[in-house]
Amino acid sequence: MSEVSLREIVAFIGGTFSGKDDVAIAGVAPLSEATERHISFLANPKYASQLAFSRAAAILVSNDLAGESERWIRVADPYFAMATIVSRWFAERPAPRGISALASISETAKLGANVSVGPFTSIGDDVVIGDYAIIYPNVTIEAGARIGEKTIVYPQVSIYYGSIVGRRCILHSGVVVGADGYGFATHGGRHHKIPQVGIVRIEDDVEIGAGTTIDRAALGETVIGEGTKIDNLVQIGHNVKVGKHCLLVSQVGIAGSTELGDYVVAAGQVGVAGHLKIGKGAQLAAKSAVLDDVADGVKVMGNPAIPFRDFARREVALKRMTRRGTGREDQKK
Amino acid sequence: MSEVSLREIVAFIGGTFSGKDDVAIAGVAPLSEATERHISFLANPKYASQLAFSRAAAILVSNDLAGESERWIRVADPYFAMATIVSRWFAERPAPRGISALASISETAKLGANVSVGPFTSIGDDVVIGDYAIIYPNVTIEAGARIGEKTIVYPQVSIYYGSIVGRRCILHSGVVVGADGYGFATHGGRHHKIPQVGIVRIEDDVEIGAGTTIDRAALGETVIGEGTKIDNLVQIGHNVKVGKHCLLVSQVGIAGSTELGDYVVAAGQVGVAGHLKIGKGAQLAAKSAVLDDVADGVKVMGNPAIPFRDFARREVALKRMTRRGTGREDQKK
Amino acid sequence: MSEVSLREIVAFIGGTFSGKDDVAIAGVAPLSEATERHISFLANPKYASQLAFSRAAAILVSNDLAGESERWIRVADPYFAMATIVSRWFAERPAPRGISALASISETAKLGANVSVGPFTSIGDDVVIGDYAIIYPNVTIEAGARIGEKTIVYPQVSIYYGSIVGRRCILHSGVVVGADGYGFATHGGRHHKIPQVGIVRIEDDVEIGAGTTIDRAALGETVIGEGTKIDNLVQIGHNVKVGKHCLLVSQVGIAGSTELGDYVVAAGQVGVAGHLKIGKGAQLAAKSAVLDDVADGVKVMGNPAIPFRDFARREVALKRMTRRGTGREDQKK
Numbered sequence: 001m002s003e004v005s006l007r008e009i010v011a012f013i014g015g016t017f018s019g020k021d022d023v024a025i026a027g028v029a030p031l032s033e034a035t036e037r038h039i040s041f042l043a044n045p046k047y048a049s050q051l052a053f054s055r056a057a058a059i060l061v062s063n064d065l066a067g068e069s070e071r072w073i074r075v076a077d078p079y080f081a082m083a084t085i086v087s088r089w090f091a092e093r094p095a096p097r098g099i100s101a102l103a104s105i106s107e108t109a110k111l112g113a114n115v116s117v118g119p120f121t122s123i124g125d126d127v128v129i130g131d132y133a134i135i136y137p138n139v140t141i142e143a144g145a146r147i148g149e150k151t152i153v154y155p156q157v158s159i160y161y162g163s164i165v166g167r168r169c170i171l172h173s174g175v176v177v178g179a180d181g182y183g184f185a186t187h188g189g190r191h192h193k194i195p196q197v198g199i200v201r202i203e204d205d206v207e208i209g210a211g212t213t214i215d216r217a218a219l220g221e222t223v224i225g226e227g228t229k230i231d232n233l234v235q236i237g238h239n240v241k242v243g244k245h246c247l248l249v250s251q252v253g254i255a256g257s258t259e260l261g262d263y264v265v266a267a268g269q270v271g272v273a274g275h276l277k278i279g280k281g282a283q284l285a286a287k288s289a290v291l292d293d294v295a296d297g298v299k300v301m302g303n304p305a306i307p308f309r310d311f312a313r314r315e316v317a318l319k320r321m322t323r324r325g326t327g328r329e330d331q332k333k
Numbered sequence: 334m335s336e337v338s339l340r341e342i343v344a345f346i347g348g349t350f351s352g353k354d355d356v357a358i359a360g361v362a363p364l365s366e367a368t369e370r371h372i373s374f375l376a377n378p379k380y381a382s383q384l385a386f387s388r389a390a391a392i393l394v395s396n397d398l399a400g401e402s403e404r405w406i407r408v409a410d411p412y413f414a415m416a417t418i419v420s421r422w423f424a425e426r427p428a429p430r431g432i433s434a435l436a437s438i439s440e441t442a443k444l445g446a447n448v449s450v451g452p453f454t455s456i457g458d459d460v461v462i463g464d465y466a467i468i469y470p471n472v473t474i475e476a477g478a479r480i481g482e483k484t485i486v487y488p489q490v491s492i493y494y495g496s497i498v499g500r501r502c503i504l505h506s507g508v509v510v511g512a513d514g515y516g517f518a519t520h521g522g523r524h525h526k527i528p529q530v531g532i533v534r535i536e537d538d539v540e541i542g543a544g545t546t547i548d549r550a551a552l553g554e555t556v557i558g559e560g561t562k563i564d565n566l567v568q569i570g571h572n573v574k575v576g577k578h579c580l581l582v583s584q585v586g587i588a589g590s591t592e593l594g595d596y597v598v599a600a601g602q603v604g605v606a607g608h609l610k611i612g613k614g615a616q617l618a619a620k621s622a623v624l625d626d627v628a629d630g631v632k633v634m635g636n637p638a639i640p641f642r643d644f645a646r647r648e649v650a651l652k653r654m655t656r657r658g659t660g661r662e663d664q665k666k
Numbered sequence: 667m668s669e670v671s672l673r674e675i676v677a678f679i680g681g682t683f684s685g686k687d688d689v690a691i692a693g694v695a696p697l698s699e700a701t702e703r704h705i706s707f708l709a710n711p712k713y714a715s716q717l718a719f720s721r722a723a724a725i726l727v728s729n730d731l732a733g734e735s736e737r738w739i740r741v742a743d744p745y746f747a748m749a750t751i752v753s754r755w756f757a758e759r760p761a762p763r764g765i766s767a768l769a770s771i772s773e774t775a776k777l778g779a780n781v782s783v784g785p786f787t788s789i790g791d792d793v794v795i796g797d798y799a800i801i802y803p804n805v806t807i808e809a810g811a812r813i814g815e816k817t818i819v820y821p822q823v824s825i826y827y828g829s830i831v832g833r834r835c836i837l838h839s840g841v842v843v844g845a846d847g848y849g850f851a852t853h854g855g856r857h858h859k860i861p862q863v864g865i866v867r868i869e870d871d872v873e874i875g876a877g878t879t880i881d882r883a884a885l886g887e888t889v890i891g892e893g894t895k896i897d898n899l900v901q902i903g904h905n906v907k908v909g910k911h912c913l914l915v916s917q918v919g920i921a922g923s924t925e926l927g928d929y930v931v932a933a934g935q936v937g938v939a940g941h942l943k944i945g946k947g948a949q950l951a952a953k954s955a956v957l958d959d960v961a962d963g964v965k966v967m968g969n970p971a972i973p974f975r976d977f978a979r980r981e982v983a984l985k986r987m988t989r990r991g992t993g994r995e996d997q998k999k
Contacts, residue, residue, distance in 0.1 A: 155806035158506035173824035473821035491839035
């Protein structure tokens with residue numbers, strides 16, 4: 001995290017700026033926290049009143065923002081421009097370098113070039129780890145698992161045997177990949193375990209949030225499609241197939257064997273029952289209980305979840321009814 | 334995972350089969366993924382159309398399935414037969430063998446015969462571990478805890494001091510047993526901690542899913558009854574008593590001091606308030622908010638949860654009302 | 667956990683007691699589990715019928731409880747008195763002592779006086795740990811993090827780089843502090859990661875339950891205010907500001923950039939959308955979906971959450987309507 005000149009930043013993002021640009025910038029900060037050594041940004045018009053009071057050396061604003069200021073850098077998308085600047089100069093973070101002498105690595109594991117492994121990490125037989133992967137401390141990777149190149153595995157992650165993790169994935173602390181699915185057959189009053197001998201396969205460019213659990217298939221595979229981003233404390237049941245480029249927000253639960261098409265968005269705390277098909281681009285509103293298939297592109301909400309239009313209509317009717325009901329009660333008094 | 338002859342498999346499960354049985358079988362797979370070296374099964378009639386297209390060497394089907402095929406093995410319960418076959422031949426998985434030199438084990442801990450302990454596992458004073466138990470890497474077992482024979486503890490599990498875990502239990506990665514219950518007394522605007530000095534007692538044959546947390550009692554015990562199976566990311570509060578052979582699906586939360594009778598089923602994301610009694614065999618539908626006692630055998634759903642019949646009636650009334658309401662709005666236009 | 671005389675206990679809590687007080691007490695237990703060597707308490711009148719049958723040597727009861735008994739110790743608040751007694755004599759628990767030779771501690775880390783660190787704990791560069799802090803086994807503390815004095819960090823906790831944890835905090839097993847917030851910009855059908863380069867700052871006297879995740883800010887800080895107590899499996903998104911002395915019960919989720927005033931109570935499984943302001947002392951009933959700002963002191967419930975009074979009114983109207991609807995259906999038969 002060194003300093004960069006404002007001039008270099010403006011040139012890099014291709015913005016329009018007429019102010020003083022021979023200033024050393026130490027980082028990016030929100031409007032209210034920025035100092036004269038920071039660059040800031042206005043992404044949400046709701047915060048426009050902070051523009052005048054921010055101490056930032058320069059502020060990324062939208063090309064079409066009304067008004068004028070010597071401090072403004074005009075760009076097409078201030079939020080994305082901010083992210084690009086942070087990624088380019090200010091996103092470095094500490095990470096293990098090289099293979100720790102305090103790790104336990106099987107002789108039959110195959111580690112690619114420039115792999116890093118932290119202390120107290122345990123890597124089992126026949127594990128394969130791609131080039132430039134970073135495995136933090138206190139991780140357990142069981143036998144036969146495969147980790148793609150440039151993937152980052154944070155501390156306290158557990159990857160069960162035979163799991164496959166793609167390239168450029170990020171697994172945050174506490175993620176569990178490949179624990180047994182929840183499968184039992186009840187006979188004579190006891191629940192007998194159905195062995196879970198399938199695997200988990202995570203494709204490239206997937207990010208998985210802290211504490212999220214993805215169960216191995218009973219048979220076959222549980223799949224997380226390419227480019228999908230999963231938030232914290234999400235539960236993915238056995239044999240679920242999540243499509244490509246989905247967004248699963250925190251505390252979502254997807255029950256066994258359900259299939260999500262590409263670009264599905266499930267907002268926070270959504271629950272999806274088992275053996276369903278959720279169509280491509282479907283949107284599941286926060287806290288919905290999805291108990292039936294959802295067609296492509298449809299937005300649902302509620303418990304049980306119904307199409308957004310029906311939900312809104314129901315809310316209106318409920319409000320009217322509640323007013324009516326109250327009126328009658330008042331008359332009785 | 335070696336090969337077995339189809340003849341041996343058919344004899345083992347006592348099925349009816351008239352086809353060619355001198356075939357080497359390498360495993361079990363779903364209809365759509367099976368090859369000529371796999372056996373498959375039809376448990377859900379919804380997938381019957383896949384029968385013809387599966388490449389499986391043989392297919393377990395129900396005794397009463399209409400039609401006929403040389404590949405079919407007729408059995409009473411195809412799903413259970415499949416599970417039996419997998420358990421018998423194809424469920425072997427890698428596990429630690431013996432006591433790792435990289436584990437930290439107190440001199441006062443007592444380990445039974447044939448216990449295995451992985452690297453970077455920490456076992457405290459006076460811990461007792463039964464014969465044939467398997468403790469994976471990166472587990473922490475605090476002082477005075479007891480683990481029954483043949484119990485399996487996966488990586489990254491934390492078992493707090495004094496916890497008791499029965500025989501043949503399975504604790505998946507990230508499980509936390511015995512953390513402090515959530516108890517505070519508020520005086521003078523500050524929340525003072527009520528010390529949590531009870532324990533957790535888990536009876537025999539309990540399975541606990543990844544990331545699930547079971548809090549120690551304030552005083553006395555939090556109990557998980559024999560044969561109960563708990564899914565991932567479930568929260569069990571302090572002093573909760575879960576009966577025998579219950580099923581708690583993922584992301585369920587049970588608040589403090591609530592008692593569940595035997596054979597209670599709580600579907601995904603159910604919440605149960607504290608100090609309640611949930612009767613034997615009660616069923617709590619997915620995402621219910623259970624705020625009152627539930628009698629034996631009753632099925633409830635909704636937020637707040639009401640008996641299933643009332644919930645269904647309410648849904649019908651809501652649909653009718655919404656239609657009515659809409660009609661009026663349309664007339665106004 | 668040694669023994670204490672009943673006389674000493676009565677004197678310590680300033681209770682009124684006329685019975686035999688030269689008895690050795692070994693601990694505190696619930697009425698139904700206490701033996702002659704335990705002291706017990708009646709906090710909830712619902713359990714008064716157990717008073718006669720308890721074997722406890724003495725029972726803490728409220729000053730105004732009707733009736734009389736030589737075993738009763740009268741106090742203002744029996745529950746708080748019980749907690750005080752437990753804290754004073756019976757709350758000792760095993761913990762690491764000193765710095766384990768099996769920990770991995772950077773040479774540039776600064777550990778205060780009397781810090782304890784368990785085996786297989788990894789402490790990164792420039793970490794600062796205050797006096798008397800206790801770090802259990804299998805913890806990972808990344809570079810630059812700061813832990814205040816007397817703070818307790820249980821096993822399997824992960825603290826990402828640069829996080830700040832206050833004094834006298836308690837972090838239970840599986841807690842993740844400072845993982846990346848969930849931030850992506852979607853361009854050309856792919857979700858591009860917004861670097862998360864802010865931090866988490868946890869103030870003094872905060873307790874965080876097992877498996878809870880608190881994400882680092884995109885820029886700036888995610889803050890947990892002084893004295894706030896968080897239960898298990900809670901998710902706090904990036905840039906959230908939680909006020910002082912809040913109570914967040916298990917499985918609550920707070921989405922990004924939302925601000926909670928002081929003394930907010932969120933009951934179990936509540937979800938709060940992003941960018942909201944929840945006023946001081948607001949109460950969010952269990953399983954609410956909070957989608958709008960909530961004013962100071964207001965109590966809301968439901969999905970979507972509405973003020974408590976409106977929710978109650980709606981429930982009454984729904985019950986009436988369901989009865990009406992049913993009546994009509996019955997007439998048709």
